[in-house]
Amino acid sequence: GAGVSQSPSNKVTEKGKDVELRCDPISGHTALYWYRQRLGQGLEFLIYFQGNSAPDKSGLPSDRFSAERTGESVSTLTIQRTQQEDSAVYLCASSLDRALYGYTFGSGTRLTVV
Protein backbone atom coordinates (compact mmCIF):
# COMPACT_ATOMS: atom_id res chain seq x y z
CA GLY A 1 0.00 0.00 0.00
CA ALA A 2 0.89 3.67 -0.13
CA GLY A 3 1.58 3.96 3.57
CA VAL A 4 1.86 1.99 6.77
CA SER A 5 -1.56 0.84 7.89
CA GLN A 6 -2.39 0.02 11.51
CA SER A 7 -5.52 -1.46 12.96
CA PRO A 8 -7.52 -0.91 14.98
CA SER A 9 -7.01 2.83 15.32
CA ASN A 10 -8.50 2.74 18.80
CA LYS A 11 -8.89 -0.12 21.24
CA VAL A 12 -10.45 -0.08 24.70
CA THR A 13 -9.96 -3.24 26.69
CA GLU A 14 -10.52 -4.41 30.21
CA LYS A 15 -7.57 -5.05 32.47
CA GLY A 16 -6.44 -8.63 32.19
CA LYS A 17 -7.64 -9.17 28.62
CA ASP A 18 -5.34 -9.94 25.71
CA VAL A 19 -5.12 -7.58 22.74
CA GLU A 20 -3.69 -7.94 19.26
CA LEU A 21 -2.54 -4.97 17.21
CA ARG A 22 -1.89 -5.20 13.50
CA CYS A 23 0.57 -3.44 11.21
CA ASP A 24 0.66 -3.62 7.44
CA PRO A 25 3.96 -2.12 6.23
CA ILE A 26 4.79 -0.49 2.93
CA SER A 27 5.31 -3.10 0.25
CA GLY A 28 9.00 -3.77 -0.27
CA HIS A 29 10.06 -2.45 3.12
CA THR A 30 12.10 -5.17 4.74
CA ALA A 31 12.43 -3.53 8.14
CA LEU A 32 9.51 -3.16 10.54
CA TYR A 33 9.50 -1.53 13.97
CA TRP A 34 7.10 -1.23 16.88
CA TYR A 35 7.32 1.73 19.22
CA ARG A 36 5.21 2.75 22.20
CA GLN A 37 4.30 6.34 22.93
CA ARG A 38 2.85 7.13 26.32
CA LEU A 39 0.86 10.32 26.70
CA GLY A 40 3.13 13.33 26.34
CA GLN A 41 6.24 11.22 26.17
CA GLY A 42 8.80 10.10 23.63
CA LEU A 43 8.98 7.03 21.46
CA GLU A 44 9.95 3.85 23.25
CA PHE A 45 11.43 1.12 21.05
CA LEU A 46 9.78 -2.28 21.43
CA ILE A 47 10.86 -4.66 18.68
CA TYR A 48 12.47 -4.69 15.23
CA PHE A 49 12.11 -7.15 12.35
CA GLN A 50 14.48 -7.27 9.39
CA GLY A 51 13.66 -9.74 6.64
CA ASN A 52 14.12 -13.29 7.83
CA SER A 53 16.63 -12.41 10.54
CA ALA A 54 15.88 -13.05 14.20
CA PRO A 55 13.95 -10.05 15.57
CA ASP A 56 15.52 -7.58 17.99
CA LYS A 57 13.26 -7.93 21.00
CA SER A 58 15.42 -5.90 23.34
CA GLY A 59 12.77 -3.22 23.94
CA LEU A 60 9.87 -5.45 24.96
CA PRO A 61 9.01 -4.37 28.53
CA SER A 62 7.84 -7.77 29.80
CA ASP A 63 7.04 -11.29 28.69
CA ARG A 64 3.41 -10.20 28.31
CA PHE A 65 4.47 -8.53 25.08
CA SER A 66 5.21 -10.48 21.92
CA ALA A 67 5.22 -9.79 18.20
CA GLU A 68 5.29 -11.78 15.02
CA ARG A 69 5.96 -11.03 11.42
CA THR A 70 5.66 -13.42 8.53
CA GLY A 71 8.35 -12.70 5.95
CA GLU A 72 8.17 -9.07 4.89
CA SER A 73 4.45 -8.66 5.39
CA VAL A 74 2.01 -8.00 8.18
CA SER A 75 3.10 -7.89 11.81
CA THR A 76 1.02 -8.37 14.93
CA LEU A 77 1.88 -7.11 18.40
CA THR A 78 0.19 -9.06 21.17
CA ILE A 79 -0.16 -7.88 24.75
CA GLN A 80 -1.36 -10.52 27.16
CA ARG A 81 -3.09 -9.85 30.47
CA THR A 82 -3.18 -6.12 29.80
CA GLN A 83 -2.44 -3.69 32.63
CA GLN A 84 -3.39 -0.04 32.95
CA GLU A 85 0.22 0.99 32.41
CA ASP A 86 0.00 -0.55 28.93
CA SER A 87 -2.29 2.31 27.90
CA ALA A 88 -0.45 4.15 25.15
CA VAL A 89 -0.30 4.70 21.42
CA TYR A 90 1.45 1.83 19.70
CA LEU A 91 3.21 2.96 16.55
CA CYS A 92 4.43 0.76 13.76
CA ALA A 93 7.01 1.94 11.23
CA SER A 94 8.63 0.36 8.22
CA SER A 95 11.84 1.15 6.41
CA LEU A 96 13.39 0.21 3.09
CA ASP A 97 16.32 -1.52 4.72
CA ARG A 98 17.82 0.03 7.80
CA ALA A 99 17.09 2.96 10.04
CA LEU A 100 19.28 5.32 8.04
CA TYR A 101 16.80 5.20 5.19
CA GLY A 102 14.24 6.77 7.47
CA TYR A 103 11.09 5.34 8.91
CA THR A 104 7.55 5.68 7.63
CA PHE A 105 5.17 5.52 10.57
CA GLY A 106 1.57 4.45 10.68
CA SER A 107 -0.99 6.53 12.55
CA GLY A 108 -0.85 4.20 15.51
CA THR A 109 -3.27 2.26 17.67
CA ARG A 110 -4.46 4.07 20.77
CA LEU A 111 -4.83 1.42 23.46
CA THR A 112 -6.79 2.21 26.61
CA VAL A 113 -6.88 -0.35 29.39
CA VAL A 114 -9.73 0.24 31.85
Added chain:
Amino acid sequence: QQQVKQSPQSLIVQKGGISIINCAYENTAFDYFPWYQQFPGKGPALLIAIRPDVSEKKEGRFTISFNKSAKQFSLHIMDSQPGDSATYFCAATARGGNKLTFGTGTQLKVEL
Protein backbone atom coordinates in the same frame (compact mmCIF):
# COMPACT_ATOMS: atom_id res chain seq x y z
CA GLN B 1 25.16 6.05 25.94
CA GLN B 2 22.24 5.36 23.64
CA GLN B 3 20.27 8.36 24.88
CA VAL B 4 19.38 11.43 22.90
CA LYS B 5 18.51 14.37 25.13
CA GLN B 6 16.07 16.91 23.73
CA SER B 7 15.06 20.35 24.95
CA PRO B 8 12.89 22.23 25.56
CA GLN B 9 9.95 20.01 26.39
CA SER B 10 7.55 22.67 25.13
CA LEU B 11 7.92 25.90 23.21
CA ILE B 12 5.64 28.79 22.34
CA VAL B 13 6.67 31.06 19.49
CA GLN B 14 4.94 33.98 17.85
CA LYS B 15 4.03 33.72 14.20
CA GLY B 16 6.99 34.78 12.08
CA GLY B 17 9.49 34.00 14.82
CA ILE B 18 12.26 31.41 14.91
CA SER B 19 11.68 28.12 16.71
CA ILE B 20 14.80 26.38 18.00
CA ILE B 21 14.90 22.84 19.38
CA ASN B 22 18.10 21.29 20.66
CA CYS B 23 19.36 17.75 20.98
CA ALA B 24 22.51 16.23 22.44
CA TYR B 25 23.94 12.74 22.24
CA GLU B 26 26.75 10.71 23.79
CA ASN B 27 27.29 7.85 21.36
CA THR B 28 30.07 8.90 18.98
CA ALA B 29 29.05 6.08 16.64
CA PHE B 30 25.85 7.95 15.76
CA ASP B 31 26.10 9.23 12.22
CA TYR B 32 22.57 9.88 11.01
CA PHE B 33 20.36 12.47 12.67
CA PRO B 34 16.77 12.86 11.47
CA TRP B 35 13.99 15.07 12.78
CA TYR B 36 10.40 13.93 12.84
CA GLN B 37 7.24 16.02 13.01
CA GLN B 38 4.09 14.64 14.60
CA PHE B 39 0.61 16.13 14.43
CA PRO B 40 -2.07 15.02 16.90
CA GLY B 41 -3.54 11.66 16.01
CA LYS B 42 -0.88 10.95 13.41
CA GLY B 43 2.37 9.05 13.39
CA PRO B 44 5.65 10.98 13.22
CA ALA B 45 6.79 11.94 9.73
CA LEU B 46 10.36 12.48 8.60
CA LEU B 47 11.03 16.20 8.27
CA ILE B 48 14.72 16.60 7.57
CA ALA B 49 17.93 14.68 8.30
CA ILE B 50 21.65 15.32 8.43
CA ARG B 51 24.89 13.35 8.45
CA PRO B 52 27.94 14.57 10.40
CA ASP B 53 29.97 15.37 7.29
CA VAL B 54 28.15 18.71 7.02
CA SER B 55 27.48 21.34 9.66
CA GLU B 56 24.18 22.56 8.31
CA LYS B 57 21.34 21.40 6.10
CA LYS B 58 18.48 23.58 4.96
CA GLU B 59 15.18 22.61 3.42
CA GLY B 60 12.82 25.49 2.98
CA ARG B 61 12.15 27.08 6.38
CA PHE B 62 13.72 24.15 8.24
CA THR B 63 17.43 24.01 9.03
CA ILE B 64 19.47 21.47 10.98
CA SER B 65 22.67 22.77 12.56
CA PHE B 66 25.18 20.12 13.61
CA ASN B 67 28.13 20.50 15.99
CA LYS B 68 30.13 17.29 15.91
CA SER B 69 32.66 18.29 18.56
CA ALA B 70 29.92 19.23 21.01
CA LYS B 71 27.78 16.25 20.01
CA GLN B 72 24.80 18.51 19.57
CA PHE B 73 22.35 19.24 16.80
CA SER B 74 19.42 21.55 16.54
CA LEU B 75 16.37 22.27 14.43
CA HIS B 76 15.60 25.83 13.45
CA ILE B 77 12.21 26.73 12.01
CA MET B 78 12.35 30.13 10.37
CA ASP B 79 9.25 32.30 9.93
CA SER B 80 7.28 29.91 12.15
CA GLN B 81 3.64 29.46 11.18
CA PRO B 82 0.61 28.19 13.13
CA GLY B 83 0.63 25.14 10.84
CA ASP B 84 4.04 24.25 12.28
CA SER B 85 2.39 23.60 15.66
CA ALA B 86 3.24 19.97 16.32
CA THR B 87 5.52 17.74 18.36
CA TYR B 88 9.06 17.45 17.06
CA PHE B 89 11.38 14.53 17.77
CA CYS B 90 15.07 14.35 17.11
CA ALA B 91 16.62 10.94 16.58
CA ALA B 92 19.92 9.26 15.87
CA THR B 93 21.35 5.99 14.69
CA ALA B 94 24.79 4.59 14.02
CA ARG B 95 26.13 3.58 10.62
CA GLY B 96 24.60 0.22 9.89
CA GLY B 97 22.32 0.70 12.86
CA ASN B 98 19.04 -1.08 12.83
CA LYS B 99 16.93 1.33 14.83
CA LEU B 100 16.53 4.98 15.68
CA THR B 101 16.94 6.32 19.19
CA PHE B 102 14.49 9.17 19.72
CA GLY B 103 14.55 12.24 21.90
CA THR B 104 11.67 12.87 24.28
CA GLY B 105 9.95 15.36 21.97
CA THR B 106 9.21 19.08 21.94
CA GLN B 107 5.66 20.35 21.75
CA LEU B 108 5.72 23.51 19.62
CA LYS B 109 2.89 25.98 19.54
CA VAL B 110 3.01 28.90 17.14
CA GLU B 111 0.67 31.68 18.15
CA LEU B 112 -0.85 34.34 15.94
